Amino acid sequence: MKDNRKFRNETYRERIKLKRSLSKKFDEECRRKKASYQAKWRRNKKEEQQQSTISIPSVSTSRTKDLRKKEGQRRRRLHISSLRADNIKLRETVRILTKEIKQLRSSRTPTPPPDSPSKFFFDNVSPNAKQRTVLRLKDKIENLPRGTSAQIRSKFGINLSKQILPKKTSQSSIQTEIETFLCRDDITKLCPDKHKQIDGNQIRYRLNHLNILHQQFELESTIDIDYVTFTRYIPSYIKKPNNDSWGTCLCMPCLNPQLKYEKLHQLKRKHACIKVIVDFTPIDLYDLAKDEIKINEFKDNFTKLDKEDEEILVTFCEWQKIKAPNCTAPVSTKVSISISMKEFIKKFIIEVDVSVYLFY
Numbered sequence: 001m002k003d004n005r006k007f008r009n010e011t012y013r014e015r016i017k018l019k020r021s022l023s024k025k026f027d028e029e030c031r032r033k034k035a036s037y038q039a040k041w042r043r044n045k046k047e048e049q050q051q052s053t054i055s056i057p058s059v060s061t062s063r064t065k066d067l068r069k070k071e072g073q074r075r076r077r078l079h080i081s082s083l084r085a086d087n088i089k090l091r092e093t094v095r096i097l098t099k100e101i102k103q104l105r106s107s108r109t110p111t112p113p114p115d116s117p118s119k120f121f122f123d124n125v126s127p128n129a130k131q132r133t134v135l136r137l138k139d140k141i142e143n144l145p146r147g148t149s150a151q152i153r154s155k156f157g158i159n160l161s162k163q164i165l166p167k168k169t170s171q172s173s174i175q176t177e178i179e180t181f182l183c184r185d186d187i188t189k190l191c192p193d194k195h196k197q198i199d200g201n202q203i204r205y206r207l208n209h210l211n212i213l214h215q216q217f218e219l220e221s222t223i224d225i226d227y228v229t230f231t232r233y234i235p236s237y238i239k240k241p242n243n244d245s246w247g248t249c250l251c252m253p254c255l256n257p258q259l260k261y262e263k264l265h266q267l268k269r270k271h272a273c274i275k276v277i278v279d280f281t282p283i284d285l286y287d288l289a290k291d292e293i294k295i296n297e298f299k300d301n302f303t304k305l306d307k308e309d310e311e312i313l314v315t316f317c318e319w320q321k322i323k324a325p326n327c328t329a330p331v332s333t334k335v336s337i338s339i340s341m342k343e344f345i346k347k348f349i350i351e352v353d354v355s356v357y358l359f360y
Contacts, residue, residue: 016030017086116155118155119155119156122156134158134160137152137160138160141160141161149161172233174223174225174229174233175233177221177223178217178230178233178234179233179235181217181220181221182204182206182213182234182235182238183204186207186282186284186287187206187207187208187213187216188204188205188206188207188238189204189205189207190202190203190204190205191203191204191205197237198236198237199236199237201235201237202237203237203239204237204238204239205239205240205241206238206239206240206241207258207284208262208283208284209262210227210230210231210234211227212262212265212283213230214227214230214231216283217230241255255319256318256319256351257285257348257351257352258284258285259316259317259318259319260316260318260344260347260348260351261285261288261348263314263316264277264278264348265278265283267312267314271312273305276301277298277301277302281294281298285352289352295352299349299352302345302348302349303345303349305341305342305345311340311341311342312340312341313338313339313340313341314338314339314340314341314344315336315337315338316336316337316344317334317335317336317337318334318335318337319333319334319335320333320334320335321333322335
């Protein structure tokens with residue numbers, strides 16, 4: 001019977017402790033009741049002591065103080081031991097719960113963290129747009145705020161410091177022949193500035209229009225290829241020259257006669273008199289100017305044109321130095337001119353003489 005009562009008391013105390021640990025409000029209520037009970041007990045005790053002092057002679061004060069001190073120590077030890085036991089139980093409970101949580105996490109399939117909206121948007125952009133974006137960021141990498149490159153690398157997996165190397169793909173036989181043809185000195189010329197390179201190759205400038213080069217390639221290689229395919233296989237380092245490409249002041253005296261010479265090759269389709277003179281000449285004026293006999297014969301044939309042929313209107317382009325309103329020095333500008341064949345030949349012969357002198 002006593003054992004059952006003791007068991008019920010212990011069970012009740014444990015339930016009260018658990019409820020106090022779970023509910024702060026209940027814990028405060030228990031503390032308040034206990035404080036009122038102790039205050040009532042101390043009050044009754046004090047009244048009993050006052051009544052006992054009247055009937056019983058007083059005990060020495062030193063002995064009373066010692067008894068109170070020992071009683072306080074005993075109570076503190078009991079309180080500390082109960083707190084220690086509660087702490088041990090809580091730690092054991094925490095250890096068991098932590099172990100169960102680890103087991104649940106290990107048994108559960110890991111779910112990757114959701115991607116951010118910016119990364120989701122970037123993953124659905126086309127590859128060409130991604131490449132253009134990366135190239136723009138690489139051009140502006142010196143002006144980006146500190147730490148931006150590392151954030152882009154960690155978030156999108158893009159290393160802005162890594163250079164993009166050109167893709168190495170096996171060339172077809174036609175592409176190889178076109179590249180060999182365009183690298184000839186009579187078709188293209190090397191850029192004077194050797195530091196100007198594309199894909200590791202020094203830039204070369206075309207000496208003729210693409211349609212002329214296409215026709216010349218078909219004649220020399222006997223390969224039937226359309227113009228679109230021919231232009232698609234042109235290497236990236238083959239460029240069209242402009243007025244600043246050659247890096248020399250001889251740009252206009254060299255290019256203007258070549259432009260007029262190409263215009264004569266175009267006019268031979270419409271006028272038989274010009275076809276007789278131009279038909280068997282090389283496409284590049286430089287090859288013609290190297291032979292003094294042929295260039296003199298070429299100029300003499302143009303001076304013998306009939307009067308009717310001299311009245312033909314010729315529209316062509318040439319480089320001229322024109323002073324712009326906001327510029328202090330004249331700027332090389334390509335302009336279109338329409339003159340008669342007589343004036344055109346006269347101007348062409350003068351420029352050819354100058355270019356022959358420059359070539360040598």
